[in-house]
Amino acid sequence: MNRHDVIVRVAAPADAHYSYIITSEMEASAAARGTGIAKRSPEYIEKKMHEGKSVIAVTKAGVWVGFCYIETWGHGAYVANSGLIVAPEYRQTGVAKAIKERVFALSREKYPAAKIFGLTTGLAVMKINSGLGYKPVTYSELTQDDEFWNGCRSCVNYDILMSKQRKNCLCTAMLFDPNARVEPTETRKFFNENRLGLDRLLRFKRWKFLQHLFETQE
DSSP, X not given: OOGGGEEEEEOOGGGGGGHHHHHHHHHHHHHHHTSOOOOOOHHHHHHHHHHTOEEEEEETTOOEEEEEEEEEETTTTEEEEEEEEEOGGXXXXXXXXXXXXXXXXXXXXXXXXXXXXXXXXXXXXXXHHHHHTOEEEOGGGSOOOHHHHHTTTTSTTHHHHHHXXXXXXXXXXXXXXXXXXXXXXXXXXXXXHHHHHHHHHHHHHHHHHHHHHHHHHO
């Protein structure tokens, strides 16, 4: 696939017809990974498009390629760039990075004072986040808004999250704090120096998940 044929832009109300393919791909991707993702309805995706709080990637011919949206918590004190999804044929082409960079810039434009955070199980997303200035943090540094955590109810790992009193789960938390900003070059250095450790952390979380499943089936 030709990455240069892809346009990454802020989604508009006219993009609503893509909502069903977006949510279907989100669900299929989560099932393939087996790690879970909070489900979103087509109506929710369309709402984000109408609010100007999402970024979409499409080809010049109008074929959907990728998507990500913004959520706010704590009256705008926290922002999450959520639901990143890329069509299978466009993965590993740089599209995901382009979408993340655009939605991050959109978040900074709309909420310049907000802390931007994310939860992910993917090492590739962690690397992209690191390049944008995110740092790995504990769950206690994220928003404690119940509405945010209730969004995890549809995730297959929700029982693990709740058994840990929302202090830990399989996802790794990352945070960009504009008031304590670390330059992207420094965070890239941090990621490179700690890549092996982060990879081990992800493997350990997956192991704990399998252990939890085994225990619940006994």
